Amino acid sequence: MPGAVATGHSHRPTTKQRNKGFKSRKATKGQLRDAAKGRIEPGQRKTIHQQAMSKLDRKNRAKQRQQEKAREHARETSVFAGKDGAPRNVAVIPLCVDGDAVAAIKALNESVEAEAEIKEGCFRVPVTRFKQKLQYFPVTRDLTACLDAARVADFVVLILSAEHEVDPLGELIIRSVESQGMSTLFTVIQGLNKIEAAKQRLSVISSLKSYITHFHPEQEKLCSLDNRQECANLMRSLCNTTPKGIRWRDERSWMLVEDVNFGGESTVVTGVVRGKGLKADRLVQVGDWGTFQIERITAAPLAARKPEDMAVGGAEGDALDAPTEDQDELAELAPEEVNMEDDDMDAASAVPEQKKGVLLDEHHYFSDDDQVIALQMPKKVPKGTSKYQAAWFLDGGEESEDGSDLEDFEMEDALEEEPARPEDGIEGAAGDVAMTEGAPTEYAKSVAFVEPDEDEDAMGLEAYRKQKRSEAEDDLEFPDEIELHPNVLARERLAKYRGLKSLRTSPWVEEEDRAHEPEEWRRLLQIQDYQAARIRSAREALVGGVPPGTRVHVHLRGVPSEVRASHNSGRPLALVSLLRHEHKRTAMNILINLPADATAPIKSKEELVVQYGPRRFVIKPLFSQGGATPNDVHKYCRYIHPGQSAVATFMGPVAWGSMPALFYKRIVPGEETPHDDDESDLPLKLVATGTTMPPSTSRVIAKRAILTGHPYHIHKKIVTVRYMFFNREDVEWFKALPMWTRRGRTGFIKEPLGTHGYFKATFDGRINPQDSVGVSLYKRVWPRPAEPLRGLLLDPEQVPDLVEDDAMDADAE
Numbered sequence: 001m002p003g004a005v006a007t008g009h010s011h012r013p014t015t016k017q018r019n020k021g022f023k024s025r026k027a028t029k030g031q032l033r034d035a036a037k038g039r040i041e042p043g044q045r046k047t048i049h050q051q052a053m054s055k056l057d058r059k060n061r062a063k064q065r066q067q068e069k070a071r072e073h074a075r076e077t078s079v080f081a082g083k084d085g086a087p088r089n090v091a092v093i094p095l096c097v098d099g100d101a102v103a104a105i106k107a108l109n110e111s112v113e114a115e116a117e118i119k120e121g122c123f124r125v126p127v128t129r130f131k132q133k134l135q136y137f138p139v140t141r142d143l144t145a146c147l148d149a150a151r152v153a154d155f156v157v158l159i160l161s162a163e164h165e166v167d168p169l170g171e172l173i174i175r176s177v178e179s180q181g182m183s184t185l186f187t188v189i190q191g192l193n194k195i196e197a198a199k200q201r202l203s204v205i206s207s208l209k210s211y212i213t214h215f216h217p218e219q220e221k222l223c224s225l226d227n228r229q230e231c232a233n234l235m236r237s238l239c240n241t242t243p244k245g246i247r248w249r250d251e252r253s254w255m256l257v258e259d260v261n262f263g264g265e266s267t268v269v270t271g272v273v274r275g276k277g278l279k280a281d282r283l284v285q286v287g288d289w290g291t292f293q294i295e296r297i298t299a300a301p302l303a304a305r306k307p308e309d310m311a312v313g314g315a316e317g318d319a320l321d322a323p324t325e326d327q328d329e330l331a332e333l334a335p336e337e338v339n340m341e342d343d344d345m346d347a348a349s350a351v352p353e354q355k356k357g358v359l360l361d362e363h364h365y366f367s368d369d370d371q372v373i374a375l376q377m378p379k380k381v382p383k384g385t386s387k388y389q390a391a392w393f394l395d396g397g398e399e400s401e402d403g404s405d406l407e408d409f410e411m412e413d414a415l416e417e418e419p420a421r422p423e424d425g426i427e428g429a430a431g432d433v434a435m436t437e438g439a440p441t442e443y444a445k446s447v448a449f450v451e452p453d454e455d456e457d458a459m460g461l462e463a464y465r466k467q468k469r470s471e472a473e474d475d476l477e478f479p480d481e482i483e484l485h486p487n488v489l490a491r492e493r494l495a496k497y498r499g500l501k502s503l504r505t506s507p508w509v510e511e512e513d514r515a516h517e518p519e520e521w522r523r524l525l526q527i528q529d530y531q532a533a534r535i536r537s538a539r540e541a542l543v544g545g546v547p548p549g550t551r552v553h554v555h556l557r558g559v560p561s562e563v564r565a566s567h568n569s570g571r572p573l574a575l576v577s578l579l580r581h582e583h584k585r586t587a588m589n590i591l592i593n594l595p596a597d598a599t600a601p602i603k604s605k606e607e608l609v610v611q612y613g614p615r616r617f618v619i620k621p622l623f624s625q626g627g628a629t630p631n632d633v634h635k636y637c638r639y640i641h642p643g644q645s646a647v648a649t650f651m652g653p654v655a656w657g658s659m660p661a662l663f664y665k666r667i668v669p670g671e672e673t674p675h676d677d678d679e680s681d682l683p684l685k686l687v688a689t690g691t692t693m694p695p696s697t698s699r700v701i702a703k704r705a706i707l708t709g710h711p712y713h714i715h716k717k718i719v720t721v722r723y724m725f726f727n728r729e730d731v732e733w734f735k736a737l738p739m740w741t742r743r744g745r746t747g748f749i750k751e752p753l754g755t756h757g758y759f760k761a762t763f764d765g766r767i768n769p770q771d772s773v774g775v776s777l778y779k780r781v782w783p784r785p786a787e788p789l790r791g792l793l794l795d796p797e798q799v800p801d802l803v804e805d806d807a808m809d810a811d812a813e
Helices: 029-036 055-076 101-111 143-151 168-180 198-215 228-240 307-313 340-349 454-475 530-540 561-566 728-733 800-812
Strands: 088-094 123-127 132-138 155-161 184-190 253-256 259-262 266-272 284-286 290-292 294-299 319-321 551-557 574-577 585-593 608-612 615-619 622-624 633-637 645-653 660-666 684-693 700-715 718-722 739-741 746-753 758-763 773-780
Touching: 088 101, 088 143, 088 168, 088 228, 101 132, 101 155, 101 184, 101 228, 132 228, 143 168, 155 198, 168 198, 168 660, 168 684, 184 198, 184 228, 253 266, 284 551, 585 660, 608 684, 615 645, 718 746, 728 746, 739 758
Parallel strands: 088 132, 088 155, 155 184, 633 700
Antiparallel strands: 123 132, 253 574, 259 266, 266 551, 284 290, 284 574, 294 319, 294 551, 585 645, 585 684, 608 615, 608 660, 622 633, 622 645, 660 684, 700 718, 700 773, 718 758, 739 746, 739 773, 746 758
16 A cells, blocks of 8 residues: 655745845945934934933933023013113003993903003003002004004903994904014903893803914904903913014014103103113104104102112113214215215216117117117027137027027026016917917908008097907906007107016116106115125114113104194104114115005005004005016006015115015095995005015006007018007107017017008918017106105094994994
């Protein structure tokens, strides 16, 4: 009997070969890294984060961090420390009709048993429990007072009502205070105990919290003024919290004016210095009074102190600082004698020449012995190529289409802004690959030109422009297009205009604008290097002056008598020290943002009220496109539509650094506002916000005018154009301008035809018979000067009916 077959036996596979590994004496870095699997040996740790620290070292590092944080906190709150420390400024702002700031302050003081007399204007309250001093400033529902109080406040307390909603005036206040920048914010509820049902109170609190978090999402806790414990917790926060401050304000010296004394020779304002040190050499902006020089700064202690403490702040009346020879002048413009010599040199060097053509970039073409000058396009060369090396690169013309390794001169930054349009110049050209002919032309071959009849030509022009008007109303494809009357000479109507091959790269000849610039343009502050000048001015404020936390008397020169008659002690008044040159006028630029939910666009040169920093002005700004262009030329915008941003330019005092800006528009009673669905009847509206930008007098705002014509005859690339000009002389004058079509074709005028403005043009490709031909012309527009705002932003007497109606509606509900 055969034996049993063994199971589980198998032969070694012969199809798989395993070679013996190479015995290397050294391993590569990659092999070591893969073998370590993320582990780091103690000797290989190079940074401090990879060092294996002992327990004692970790405790020491934690202790050092804690000490550094404590020193930073002490440095930030040192101005409030001690018996003679500065008080914490608290602005109490009601948003609703029944809001009472005085009752709110009284409830807060009673929660910590702080007794003080509540009076009109700012007043101090010592809080012995927390060893701090609070300086309250209760305001009414006055927009100007609320903005001025929040601008110099360390803490802003907003009062909401449990019975009444926030009306349009309250919403205007909270939006304005939020947009101008403010320090730490707290929100309280007034009248919550008047709601009897406890469940309804929770819903009211939830509704108010949802409302305030829409503007300030960090407001997680709302304090009830009817709850003593919550008021005590709020007082603890006011006394112990470090205010976050406002950046532009803390870079300067400022103070909340506590008292004003109108003397004979000088006006004395009293307050505690905050921010940086207060210097007598710098000018100060006092509320809406204006800008003044400081005569001297003297000490103003509250009470008698020990002799050893007098060395810090000085006794009553001791001089702390006086102006020197370096004191700033009040002149806003440079003296006229400075530019007299330059003007004489310009007049002597100017040689009258009779031009025969429009200015294109840097040259009047066809003005030299009637010889045509070739329009040379900039040669494309590799980046970094010198002028000598560029001569060795042959111009390939239109043969080279791939320019990935080449670039036009200074086009790197400009193309990143937004896609170029055909009317912008050579960047908007469609190129050779774009097919623009949508239908075959009916003119198969060139024909002789026949002079048209005047009556038939006029009727055709009227029909053509009516068709264009309907198309423009539909899509607004050409917002800069203008129409010339047949009896108006284009070279006279557009005498100030010039041509540009490229809106973003073509040089702008400023000598052509000297005859049209404003009289004070040469006297404005010229800033060559903005960053260097800003840093230099900011560093000057870091050293010297009266130290922060000192209570002083500031003696001002030249305060007009009208200020004494209009001064109201119940309104907050702030003194802000200006940095060097901040009183001088220049071309100010502010990036303005129109919200997407705006009901109507803003027209350029429309009167607005702007607030940036400590000043308010009435301006008529020019709007232009933003971005950085190599030639610093920016297209003028006639409107800002909802959701768009632009740069608002006007002539006003310079502001160093970024500051929030508010734009208000006054509503005239009886004036029709199109597309305005807002139910608010307030005579003032916050239309836009923005941020200040570096000022520049070399920034050119170019207003564009587009002349369009209709292709009359088309033969391959040669087109006869009509309705752009109406006489032969205008065609000769504008002959050098580059032409473009709506679909991106480019060309030039070849020759005029007849006496009615017809001409023959050559393009880089066949065009569509339904296309329209255009030329772009530009002229420089100049910003207008700003005027200081006189009076209040919004007079409370103009809104009593609105307040009473809201109160009656709330009572009826």
